[in-house]
Amino acid sequence: MSTGRPIGGVRRAQLITTYGVGSIVAVNSESFMIAGIDRWPDPEDRGEQLVHEPRLQRQLGVRGFRLPPASDNERRGDVPVVRFPLYQSCPGCNRLAKAGAFGVRRSPAKCKRCDRELVPSRFVICCANGHIDDFPYFNWVHKGSAPTGASEDPHDMKIEASGRSAALRDIIISCSCGKRVSMEGALSKAALKGITSCPGTRPWLGSASSETCGQMPRAMQRGASGVWFSDVRSAISIPPWSEGVQKLIAKHWKSLGKVKALRELVEDMELAEGTPYTVDEIVQAVERRRRIEQGLDDDSEVDLKAEEYEALTKTTVEKSRRQDFVCVPAPEGEVDPSLAIDQVMRVKRLREVRVLQSFTRLAAPSPADDKKRRAPLFSGDDRPDWLPAIEVIGEGVFLRLDTQRLEQWESRSSVIGRTALVDASYRRRFEQQGARPDRGITPRLMLVHTLSHAIINEWSLDCGYPAAALRERLYVSEKMAGILIYTATSDSAGSLGGIVAQVESGDLGGSIRRALDRISWCSSDPLCIESPAGGVDNLNHAACHACVLLPETSCEEFNTLLDRALLVGTPDDQDLGFFGPVLSATTPHGAR
Incomplete structure (x- = not known):
């Protein structure tokens, strides 16, 4: 992550699930927000790794996915961040003001008077439409009455903690005009009624990016889980997209995706050399993928789960080490009629692609949500043709x-x-x-x-396994009644082989x-x-x-x-x- 120079780091997977666009990240004693993807380094210039999953691409309307940038090289760029919240306080003089008032230009932020590192505001405000802003300290201190003193007097605020307890009533906000109030009750639902309305700010898209909102926001602690919820879509690679030939053409898609003399190019590039695929198979794979990307295959409404269910109920043996999907029946005797389980499949290898498509605040994404609740990852109408994603490899067991x-x-x-x-x-x-x-x-x-x-x-x-290393994928409809329990994690817990062993041990029942x-x-x-x-x-x-x-x-x-x-x-x-x-x-x- 960087604000012009590296300031810290998080794992790639966290940039999809935990610290994605619009989330708040604590780095040392400072606090930042991940900027929109339209401000990320140009993936073409960086040669950033592509992630392809045609079934998910057609549903999300993009041409592909890209891994979040990861570099220790300052010249190559990294995930940009913006300072948020802007309100800071000095532990020395207790002054409370925006970072600019302290003369902060770069990290680490310090108070020029005390030469002490500033502390980011503990409180922010959010609304259900995904907006976020600094807590309105000035309005909170002066709620219900006008500031005292002469109109031209400055209003310098301070924040002090009595130290008697960690309760909000022992956090006092005061103004140089004489007003003084505690933070007690600030986090309740209607605490800001009559004090402020949502300004519609979206700091992750730039300081000038805002929209009309007017909802009553809610104050939250900046580290609270309700400040940011990821809206992630995922899909499991299944044949034919899981086959090694797709990985082969993905490496050269920039050339193969547009050329007319396709067979001649495949032969000139010698793509079939040293692989188990013929030139005809490579050409067919390229042509099918072209049809999907150009919208010529009228299957945009195909249910991803239904396709996966069909693949999981069939045998797919390993033909190549490049394969992303290997699914074979359980040994004889593992199907237990008394448990009403009529099919057990060992998914010895699977690949899952997880894509961050948006995020929400205050409450987790729900199918009932209005579109306004889903905050965008980019500004303006010029939508990028890619979204950030990660791919994880694992194993699993399918039960029907x-x-x-x-x-x-x-x-x-x-x-x-x-x-x-x-x-x-x-x-x-x-x-x-x-x-x-x-x-x-x-x-x-x-x-x-x-x-x-x-x-x-x-x-x-x-x-x-820790329970958090296992995941479920449900296949339920009038025609489906199955479960895929799998490991698809970015760390070593996904490669221990323990899930498939549950079937091979003979003790599944x-x-x-x-x-x-x-x-x-x-x-x-x-x-x-x-x-x-x-x-x-x-x-x-x-x-x-x-x-x-x-x-x-x-x-x-x-x-x-x-x-x-x-x-x-x-x-x-x-x-x-x-x-x-x-x-x-x-x-x-x-x-x-």
Whole structure:
């Protein structure tokens, strides 16, 4: 990261998930915001590595993805940042003012009077439309009354902490005009009503970038999780895009993408030499990719999940070490009819591309969100033809449930009635935003999702993986009922081989039974199992941190749409659970 010169560093993956465009990054004693991608170094000039995933490119309307810049060389440039928040305070004289008033020109920021390093403001304001600004200290101090003293007198502010406690009431903001007030109550929802409205500022796009907003903002601590939520889209590379020939042509796409005499160029470049591919196969791969990029293939609305589901249910053997997708059946005997699992696939190699497409503030992205909530990564209408992305390599296990058994179970009135409560809460979330629900919440979705969480928790214990290193990918519709549990992490945890080993060890059925047995009792029972609704917007039933919740990086649904009662039943109705017959009918519920 740089403001003209390097000031610190973060991992590439964090620039997509944690410290992306518009987020606040603490570097030593200072605070900065990641600038928009239109201010990043020109990827062509840097020779920055391309990331291709044609299926995701056509959905997001870009020509490709690029890894975030990573360089220790000052001349090559790096991810630019801007100083934010602008308000700083001096621990020596307690003066509170914008950085410019201290004469700050570069890092580290210091007070010229005291020669002490400045402390960035602890508070900022955000609105639901993605805007962010400095906390309005002047308005807060003088709320409800005019400043005292002569109009031409300067208003120098100070911030002091009594030291009695860390409570906001012991942080005092004072003005040279005599006004003095604590920060108590500043973080409440309506604290800024009548004091300020959202100015519509977007510092990550430049100081001049703002838009009309007028919403009532909310004050937050600058390090709070609600200040920035990434809006990430992802896709798993599947045939034919996972084949080595695609990686081969990607290296030379700048030349191959436009030339008319394609076969002659492939032959002149000797691309087939030393590879298992013929000239014809390379030409066909280039032509197919051209059609996708030019929009000639009318498949822009194809469901990515449906394509992946089809690939995961088929065998794809390893033909080349360049392959990104290898999926083979489990050894005989691993499919357990009593568990209603009719297919198990070992995904020995997979590649996932994660793309940062926007971000939100105050609340995580939701399908019910208005488009205004999604903050842009660039300024103006001149949209770049790329987005920042990372690619991660991992392994996984795909499980498909018996759809015939599922249809019988999800037609029960007790199951339908229990799920209908969550579906109603889900619809209310959209109605509050004036939108139509993007889907109905079905018993199948909640069952498959909760089963996924139970297995991840169990495998994290059996394999030694941290739960945050495992991820789920749900495939649920009228025609789909599957789970992919996989490791796709940028560190060494993704290459330990422990997930596939769960299948190859011959104990897959045993591990799933242990997972069901573990969640049949929660340390918060009976409160947890008898809870009528819970979680964000009442989108969970029997689910809490003591039983099935996961780190949110592992969950597709932000830990919502969960109900372990649909798996194992309740004390009053064990048959409600899909796996009720698997568990011992003679063992009292909760005594396992």
